[in-house]
Amino acid sequence: MNLYIGSVIFIAILGGIVFHLLWTRKAIPSFSTMDLTTIALFCSLLYITILPFKFGLSRIPIIQTFFFAIPYTATLFIGICLIPRAGTTTLIICGHSLLSQVISSGIKPLWWPYALLASFALELYFIITGNYLSTRKNALGAGFLRGFTVYIYFYCFSAPYIWHQFYAPWYIFIQTVQGIVGSIIGAFIGIYLSKPIINAVRYGGI
């Protein structure tokens, strides 16, 4: 229990560091209405693209994490490539989380730290590297970080302290590795698919 509260405090500190870095670099983001509608589009896209995986492939025991991580990361990273700015990641991840809570799963404050951690870890990574998925190396790092933080947090903090469930270390390891591999594949698919979309936005008159 104390460890869970500690993890929530850690997430708050992480958020504070992200805000402090943006403040000192005078890079507090401001989004236009068009940016916000694009972010809203990606929140809905995340909700829709993972639906077939949620009810289909992700029901396959043991390897569900791998199938779930790919479409989620790919869609998220296309959104980040389209609006490469601090704050986009947080708005898409938390927006998607709130959207699913508002329209289908009901308000669940227990999931908020999970969404915030996934957002802040990636935000911090992008701020430190100063690169928003413009290279494959950067996408590899971001995919790894997303998979690692999200699944370690779920199996080591959320599951035992919120839902009071046990998981064996080997199982946590397998799930985390799958999450990392799935997120990295998703990251590569995301940056590959974002290129024609960015070209369409730049030169296609959208």
Add this chain to the structure above:
Amino acid sequence: MKYLDRETFIHRLDPRTKILLGFMVAILIVVLKKPSELFLLFFSVLILFGILRPAKSTVKAMFIIMITALVFTMISQGFFYSLEPRTIIVTILSPDSGFLGNITGGISMYREGIIYGALQSLRLFSAMLLSAVIVMSTYPSDLLLGMESMGMPKRIGFVITVSIRFIPSLLDGARRILLAQRLRGLKVKGIRGWFRAFYRLLPPLIIDSLRNARRIALAAEVRAFTGERTKLKELTFSPRDWTFLGLSTAGMFMLILCQEILL
């Protein structure tokens, strides 16, 4: 799960009351340890669900989801239970059965783990039922209004509202594009087919939706989204809300205190 048009007292509660109730149940889910109190929490939420008078199909769907969750939790906890004492029912992999046995320390199903899993699924059921109560008794727009009046930034509210509006048009667009791709010979069956469909679907769907997004952004600007705006609907806390919140808070503290005293 979707909004259920009924005239129950839960429907008449302010959205903020339901959000606060969500917080209280979240605290109880984390804090409660004793089976009797977990049962009490589950039955309290079940009563709220019953007050909504859901359709038979909804009850059936919820029952199937809960039974599935129960079975999966019992199986997983049966295998992963680590407290002592524990009684082995069946051994799948013995600890001395080579490399895999060494790494995993053996995989066995424990009787105490199955019972523990069944009890712990009450937490999941309470969360599921309360979610159903909130979604079935509140319009998404009212829920957003409630969250905005509790301090959620206006821009995030705008993002969620637009996201909700996007979902039907995205689903429609996805269906149209997939049909066109299948007519061109795309095979979507099997695991490879799923990923192929995802790969072929996403770029045209996003490009098409971005045009739509531009129109929505323009419409929002024209309607003074960035300027000073008045609200069409104002939320008010009635005595009903205060009474319900008071009773829920008292119930929450009583459950926590009972646990502390009896432990």
